[in-house]
Amino acid sequence: MGTSESINSYTRLQPFIEIMDCTLRDGEQTSGVSFLPHEKLMIARVLLRDVNVDRIEVASARVSEGEKDAVSMICRYAQQHGMLNRVEVLGFVDGGKSVNWIADTGCKVVNLLAKGSEKHCCGQLHKSVDDHVADILECVKMAEDKGMTVNLYLEDWSNGMKDSPHYIYAMLDALTKTSIRRIMLPDTLGILNPLQVIEYMRKMQKRYPDAHFDFHAHNDYDLAVSNSLAAVLSGCKGLHVTVNGLGERCGNASLSSVQVILKDQFHAKTNIHEDRLNEISRLVEGYSGIAVAPNQPVIGENVFTQVAGVHADGDSKAGLYYNALKPERFGRKREYALGKNSGRANIAKNLEELGLVLTPEQTQRVTRRITELGDRKEIVTQEDLPFIVSDVLKHDVPEEKIKLVSYMVSTAYGLKPLASIKVEIGGRQYEADSTGDGQYDAFVKALRKIYKDNLGRTFPVLANYAVSIPPGGRTDALVQTVISWHNGDKVIRTRGLDADQTEAAIKATIKMLNIFEAQN
Numbered sequence: 001m002g003t004s005e006s007i008n009s010y011t012r013l014q015p016f017i018e019i020m021d022c023t024l025r026d027g028e029q030t031s032g033v034s035f036l037p038h039e040k041l042m043i044a045r046v047l048l049r050d051v052n053v054d055r056i057e058v059a060s061a062r063v064s065e066g067e068k069d070a071v072s073m074i075c076r077y078a079q080q081h082g083m084l085n086r087v088e089v090l091g092f093v094d095g096g097k098s099v100n101w102i103a104d105t106g107c108k109v110v111n112l113l114a115k116g117s118e119k120h121c122c123g124q125l126h127k128s129v130d131d132h133v134a135d136i137l138e139c140v141k142m143a144e145d146k147g148m149t150v151n152l153y154l155e156d157w158s159n160g161m162k163d164s165p166h167y168i169y170a171m172l173d174a175l176t177k178t179s180i181r182r183i184m185l186p187d188t189l190g191i192l193n194p195l196q197v198i199e200y201m202r203k204m205q206k207r208y209p210d211a212h213f214d215f216h217a218h219n220d221y222d223l224a225v226s227n228s229l230a231a232v233l234s235g236c237k238g239l240h241v242t243v244n245g246l247g248e249r250c251g252n253a254s255l256s257s258v259q260v261i262l263k264d265q266f267h268a269k270t271n272i273h274e275d276r277l278n279e280i281s282r283l284v285e286g287y288s289g290i291a292v293a294p295n296q297p298v299i300g301e302n303v304f305t306q307v308a309g310v311h312a313d314g315d316s317k318a319g320l321y322y323n324a325l326k327p328e329r330f331g332r333k334r335e336y337a338l339g340k341n342s343g344r345a346n347i348a349k350n351l352e353e354l355g356l357v358l359t360p361e362q363t364q365r366v367t368r369r370i371t372e373l374g375d376r377k378e379i380v381t382q383e384d385l386p387f388i389v390s391d392v393l394k395h396d397v398p399e400e401k402i403k404l405v406s407y408m409v410s411t412a413y414g415l416k417p418l419a420s421i422k423v424e425i426g427g428r429q430y431e432a433d434s435t436g437d438g439q440y441d442a443f444v445k446a447l448r449k450i451y452k453d454n455l456g457r458t459f460p461v462l463a464n465y466a467v468s469i470p471p472g473g474r475t476d477a478l479v480q481t482v483i484s485w486h487n488g489d490k491v492i493r494t495r496g497l498d499a500d501q502t503e504a505a506i507k508a509t510i511k512m513l514n515i516f517e518a519q520n
Contacts, residue, residue, distance in 0.1 A: 176208050
């Protein structure tokens, strides 16, 4: 059967694919990444409860006491919510030491790591295939006696199929007759391409038609997602993924990418809740410290942002530039970038979202100003628009309800920075002083005092603070500060530009407060 015929046959079947997330085990092998126990618990909760992956692999056995505590915490949570059978731990063929370690945590599923190539078996273990199988069976028996389920990893399976398939067949001829539930096939060194995956997986399926095979991809050739889909096309029943594609070296197959291609390209079924993919991505990004690339499909910051004005115009005319990856599907929304390529259609889309209605001539003038800013390589956000409109038109714009009358910030060696401010809110002036961990922190704390003590109101929560030199600028050029705030379930993002970093941040904050006042 040809590849095209296979794809057509596959899409008609609409099979169910089991998804196992390995972020807390394989993903933690990313250079520089180490999750604290409570961070592991938070990630596990979201993966199981909200994203609804079928299984999670949370650790390797016998790593440390801290790791044992983390697994125990996750298992207690899973037990309380009837999900303990979805939590798994990697164990080793070590005479039962791993099985005992895993049993002590309360976990009920062991993913036993065996050698999947003759080279590994002889070179590392110095054992024959029969001896290795005997050691595996001993561990399986110990796990069974403790009421545990066993899955089996064939480490370096990809090289095993290339160089020593007779070795793999000798192992599985014996092990597929046992209680082992899943045979998990890793491309440990990320060496395969999709055609090889199809060839090898079909050989496995033909020889062992009743076995449940999982495929575990690595991304060394940027083929982890493609190889995962090739495995599914060839009859594989489960895939291993990580959030944001974390993993050793070049990482693993990304959960979000695998999910959308399975659903949209092959019409496969999974249990994944797509509207929570962005949430888990942001959580893991924060805990891992590994930033998601802006152009990463589905979860990148820029993937639902139209830059070219012609695209915004097309979106207004029957969605000419839409595809199946609609942002609402993932709990996000489409945005239209503001810059030199925006054009009137982009500007109009942003003005419409803000509820600002301008004449065509006014829109053209605003567009011209944004283009000028873009030529200077300055960032323009949607929240800047009312102020750009105000600056350009000088009329018919929202009144500035909050004004910074005066302020003083100072710092001295050995003392905390101090801020003294005077602001006008609704025509009335207020003053406050405060210290902080930095000049800007002192300024914000003084503002919070006014809101709490004088106005009896809440103040938005700082979400993100980014300082940079405009692209193409010099070290003595202007500094731009982009600040994000949470106001309930809304996010306010404003930008300030000045030669002084603190002044730029203060400008962005006053902009934010005027937007905040308009929303309340």
